[in-house]
Amino acid sequence: MAGVLDSVNQRTQLVGQNRLELLLFRLDAGQLYGINVFKVREVLQCPHLTILPKSSPVVRGVASIRGNTLPILDLSLATGRGRQADLKTGFAIIAEYNNKTLGFLVHSVERIVNLNWEDILPPPRGAGPDHYLTAVTHVDGQLVEIIDVEKILAEVAPLSEDVSPSIVKEEDQSKAAQFRVLIVDDSSVARKQIIRCLQNIGLEVVALNDGRQALDYLKGMVEEGRKPSSEFLMLISDIEMPEMDGYTLTTEIRHDPRMQDLHILLHTSLSGVFNQSMVKRVGADDFLAKFQPDGLAERVIERIRGAEGN
Incomplete structure (x- = not known):
């Protein structure tokens, strides 16, 4: 795990040309998923979580990390699977999306792979309208699914799409x-x-x-x-x-x-x-x-x- 953390720290500073680096993880023992390393701040063993009353079930709690209180979202639950059962063995991927820092609870974190965006493909047409995928790719013969995090965040904490009346004359x-x-x-x-x-x-x-x-x-x-x-x-x-x-x-x-x-x-x-x-x-x-x-x-x-x- 220390090697993965060191790689995240180094590679988040890289900027490629039509390429990306994915941090691979699993929500259970099966399917492989990926998240763009550019969005990852660090990976931690799941920290102690404090339950937030009346929060979305997807938010398993909040954690104090480096002086900040961050929500920790259960990606398995958010995408229609069961809850991550054992928090002690899980990991939190600390990432930044849309000017907000938060954690994603996952089953395990594996490694970082360097890919070309040409190898990242849209979801299969047969996936239907309700899937949580933004793209798919293959690594060493295995299908890797890239989750549409923006869809999850919009469901957990919807953002206003309206423009303030004072802005538009x-x-x-x-x-x-x-x-x-x-x-x-x-x-x-x-x-x-x-x-x-x-x-x-x-x-x-x-x-x-x-x-x-x-x-x-x-x-x-x-x-x-x-x-x-x-x-x-x-x-x-x-x-x-x-x-x-x-x-x-x-x-x-x-x-x-x-x-x-x-x-x-x-x-x-x-x-x-x-x-x-x-x-x-x-x-x-x-x-x-x-x-x-x-x-x-x-x-x-x-x-x-x-x-x-x-």
Whole structure:
């Protein structure tokens, strides 16, 4: 276990190009799962938990870790399986999602693997609408499932998708009707959150599931003689996505003179370990940690007002 912890500490500082490193774990003795190392702060033997009255059953309790009180979520229970029975033998993966630090209770933690995003695939079509997967891959011949943590968090502690009335002026809504925004995110929950936020402003939204799909869509536009920056106010892209991540998508767009002036906002739950220099390195225009409806609305309204000024 000490080796895994050392690897987490070292590798959370790495930034790859269309690659990721997964920390592999199990919720029981069977299926293998993975979480992006960029989101992991540390891995601990399950600490002492204090029960929170009236909390979600998924929250097994709170733990005091390095001076902070963190909720510990039972991933097995959250994804429709049984509760982790023996807390003493379990582990807590301490991670940061959407500007919040929390722990995920798991059965066991195994190792870290280095993969290319091209090897990360969307969930099988037959998985149905109620699954908790955002992607799948294979490691040494074994299927690895990547859980849609944003869906779990939305169920345990729903976030407001509404924009504060003070943010959007009537004139902004009036102008917004003439613009479209392209959004790219592999999480169905995240897509719905963003769409709701943008529709509150009055924008038309085109939503795609991953970077490869978005790049193919944009290339199709330019091959038809259409200019993406003329048809879209901006692109709002997640970073972690199957087949092609947001960094690589941005790089590909910037390297194509037919679409390189498209405004790109990287919008991701990688808040705690995101290296701001990557925005400049890949040529993105801005970065925003998920999910802040007012912050997202402010970025978009600023673009609307800027476009009106041109």
